[in-house]
Amino acid sequence: MTGLIALGFRAIDHGLLQGASLLVPARQRREWCREWYAEMWHVRQACAPGCGSPWRAERNVTAFCLGAFQDAWCLCRETQRNEVQSAPLHSSAGQCLFCLAAVLAVSYAFALLLPEVRAARDPLRYPVKSGLILLKDESPDSEAKPTIPFKQFRIWSAGKHRYFDGFAFYRISRQSVLAGAEEPSRWNVAESSSNLFALLGIPIRLARAEESLGGNSAEAILSYKVWKNEFGGDPGIIGSLISVGGVQTRIVGVAPERAWKLPGKPDAWLLKPDYAIPADAKGHVVAHLTHEGRSKMWADRVDVTVYNPDHTEQDFLGVAFDEQTPGPREIYWFSVLLALLALPAITSVSFGEFSVSSHKPPWPRRILRWAYLLAKLAVLLPIANFVSLDLAYGHASQHSSASEYAQLSVCFLICLFGIRWALLDQRQRCPVCLKRVVHPAQVGLASRTFLAWNGTELMCTGGHTLLHVPGLPTSWFATQRWLYLDASWDFLFVGPKAS
Amino acid sequence: MAPGANSEPKLSHTAAMILQAIHAGYVYGFSVMEMTGLPSGTVYPAMRRLERDELIRSHWEKQSIADAEQRPARKYYKLTAAGKSTLEASRKRYPLLERLIPSEEAKSV
Numbered sequence: 223m224t225g226l227i228a229l230g231f232r233a234i235d236h237g238l239l240q241g242a243s244l245l246v247p248a249r250q251r252r253e254w255c256r257e258w259y260a261e262m263w264h265v266r267q268a269c270a271p272g273c274g275s276p277w278r279a280e281r282n283v284t285a286f287c288l289g290a291f292q293d294a295w296c297l298c299r300e301t302q303r304n305e306v307q308s309a310p311l312h313s314s315a316g317q318c319l320f321c322l323a324a325v326l327a328v329s330y331a332f333a334l335l336l337p338e339v340r341a342a343r344d345p346l347r348y349p350v351k352s353g354l355i356l357l358k359d360e361s362p363d364s365e366a367k368p369t370i371p372f373k374q375f376r377i378w379s380a381g382k383h384r385y386f387d388g389f390a391f392y393r394i395s396r397q398s399v400l401a402g403a404e405e406p407s408r409w410n411v412a413e414s415s416s417n418l419f420a421l422l423g424i425p426i427r428l429a430r431a432e433e434s435l436g437g438n439s440a441e442a443i444l445s446y447k448v449w450k451n452e453f454g455g456d457p458g459i460i461g462s463l464i465s466v467g468g469v470q471t472r473i474v475g476v477a478p479e480r481a482w483k484l485p486g487k488p489d490a491w492l493l494k495p496d497y498a499i500p501a502d503a504k505g506h507v508v509a510h511l512t513h514e515g516r517s518k519m520w521a522d523r524v525d526v527t528v529y530n531p532d533h534t535e536q537d538f539l540g541v542a543f544d545e546q547t548p549g550p551r552e553i554y555w556f557s558v559l560l561a562l563l564a565l566p567a568i569t570s571v572s573f574g575e576f577s578v579s580s581h582k583p584p585w586p587r588r589i590l591r592w593a594y595l596l597a598k599l600a601v602l603l604p605i606a607n608f609v610s611l612d613l614a615y616g617h618a619s620q621h622s623s624a625s626e627y628a629q630l631s632v633c634f635l636i637c638l639f640g641i642r643w644a645l646l647d648q649r650q651r652c653p654v655c656l657k658r659v660v661h662p663a664q665v666g667l668a669s670r671t672f673l674a675w676n677g678t679e680l681m682c683t684g685g686h687t688l689l690h691v692p693g694l695p696t697s698w699f700a701t702q703r704w705l706y707l708d709a710s711w712d713f714l715f716v717g718p719k720a721s
Numbered sequence: 722m723a724p725g726a727n728s729e730p731k732l733s734h735t736a737a738m739i740l741q742a743i744h745a746g747y748v749y750g751f752s753v754m755e756m757t758g759l760p761s762g763t764v765y766p767a768m769r770r771l772e773r774d775e776l777i778r779s780h781w782e783k784q785s786i787a788d789a790e791q792r793p794a795r796k797y798y799k800l801t802a803a804g805k806s807t808l809e810a811s812r813k814r815y816p817l818l819e820r821l822i823p824s825e826e827a828k829s830v
Contacts, residue, residue: 256781256793256794256796257750257796259793260793260794260795260796261749261750261751261761261765263792263793264749264751264752264792264795265751265754265761267792268751268755285760285761286754286760286761288761288762289760289761289762289763289764289765290761290762290765291762292761292762292763292765292766293761293762293765293766293769296766296769296770297766297769
């Protein structure tokens with residue numbers, strides 16, 4: 223056999239042993255490789271002179287190297303068997319935290335991806351100018367229905383008032399809009415008095431000085447959503463013309479995102495001069511209160527009586543829309559508080575730290591145990607926040623009270639049952655190794671509770687502790703107790719103690 | 722006392738052969754293979770199981786000895802006390818074992 227072929231065989235043998243070594247756990251690999259290579263040397267020595275054919279010698283060496291795979295495979299199977307036996311559903315503290323962190327990551331990712339959720343949790347929502355009220359008819363079904371005719375608005379805005387210093391009008395209708403595309407689309411268009419945005423104090427984005435607001439021709443302000451979706455956020459559309467209901471209208475600006483707090487969800491606002499709005503058109507009226515007018519407010523509401531020219535009276539209700547409604551953050555903290563208050567009703571808030579003897583685990587272990595509980599809670603609470611936001615606002619097209627109730631309910635339930643689980647889990651974790659105690663064994667008879675001990679005993683698989691849980695709490699054994707196992711128990715457990 | 726400590730583990734014929742070979746002075750893997758005629762894929766896993774069960778124990782020879790003989794260092798195996806008593810029990814179970822692999826004492830008689 224030529225030297226080159228022998229070299230080739232040696233490379234194959236080397237490759238086989240290296241390949242087999244990959245099946246061996248890293249910590250044992252070096253030792254195993256050393257033994258295999260040492261043994262292979264002896265195999266080669268033994269085969270070389272007496273095997274007759276060099277091919278046969280190489281075949282024997284290769285057969286030896288293939289045997290290394292069986293050797294390593296046996297170890298693999300044994301390791302897997304041990305892992306299956308020792309790591310069932312009673313996960314380690316690290317695994318538990320990892321799972322919670324994964325849930326948190328998923329819920330946070332949804333909160334980031336869903337635009338409605340992103341909008342709901344945005345702390346910098348556009349502030350509402352103070353002193354603004356929405357005038358409504360006093361009938362109960364006029365919550366979001368436009369009820370005030372434009373001619374009424376004209377009378378109010380033409381007169382001088384003690385309690386009001388400004389009025390604006392708008393009404394929303396579906397209109398066909400042709401904006402560059404061949405096919406017209408249907409938008410919610412708010413026909414409004416030209417002073418609407420000035421009264422609301424909402425600055426118009428991208429408005430140019432030459433595109434004057436309140437002129438004689440119809441002007442349109444786009445909603446942020448339409449500007450992004452229909453025009454790709456192009457700033458160059460300002461000044462261009464679109465057809466709204468067959469009327470050529472100039473785009474003069476874009477409303478800031480989430481600045482609109484009034485009823486309806488307009489895609490665009492048509493700022494029209496007063497003569498261009500029909501007198502009988504019914505819409506919403508926004509009014510701005512003077513300082514004196516604000517003093518008449520009670521619980522963000524004010525009753526308004528209007529004396530008509532025909533000497534009749536008409537009652538309206540003014541509702542402030544800068545009223546302090548709770549945001550998602552306030553709802554979240556409120557539901558956390560509610561859950562903490564309700565917790566003692568569904569579980570014991572004890573941490574089950576009692577020991578049968580005076581023995582206690584060392585300080586670092588106790589600190590680690592507390593840190594584990596705090597870590598669970600620290601991950602659970604944000605999970606409750608993000609999951610409740612995802613569920614409550616993920617589908618909602620608008621920030622509504624139904625969404626708020628949904629957030630409150632979901633967050634409350636997750637907090638309540640999450641904290642309950644965290645406490646139950648904590649009570650069943652060995653104070654030494656933080657593994658869950660397993661193999662529950664019923665001890666004693668329930669009928670003898672008051673004469674002898676009756677309850678469940680659970681064992682730490684690491685051999686550190688035995689947990690006694692009373693079947694029926696008594697005055698002399700009210701809560702669970704830990705028994706710290708000494709060295710005399712070691713023979714029951716496989717492998718050395720992890721502590 | 723640990724449960725089962727007084728009961729001897731029952732070995733397969735192969736494991737008993739390997740134990741007997743080590744007892745007979747074939748103290749490293751390849752020599753056991755040669756003596757028993759078993760392939761490496763059988764001998765090594767069996768030896769590791771025997772070591773895990775504390776019937777044999779291993780140690781590496783000194784590198785200086787191996788260097789002097791110009792070969793890699795060997796891993797030697799030796800029977801433990803438990804291994805010896807298990808082998809005794811296995812010999813009763815497999816009477817031909819000792820004749821297949823005679824120990825040093827048997828050879829010298």
